[in-house]
Amino acid sequence: MSLKKSVFSEYIKNFKFRELFNEMGWNNDRITKPIIIDNFSYSLESVAEKRGFKILVCSPQQDGRIPDYKTRKKIETQATKLF
DSSP states (O other), X not given: OOOOHHHHHHHHXXXXXXXXXXXXXXXXXXXXXXXXXXXXXXXXXXXXEETTEEEEEEOOXXXXXOOOHHHHHHHHXXXXXXX
């Protein structure tokens, strides 16, 4: 399905990943898994799925910031094991 660049950009700017992938023909998915990294719990939410491939959204840190690179790599490693 073709998606206008402006529509795509709006979905991304507004963090509407479920809607974006749904618009692109992906299946809706609602699995949530907590992951503990360095004594902090991150919530991984699957927002879309297609042919076994999942799109995951990770919760930010308590202060709303995105985790640093090292922590993101740890999250990725744990997510790969889960999914």
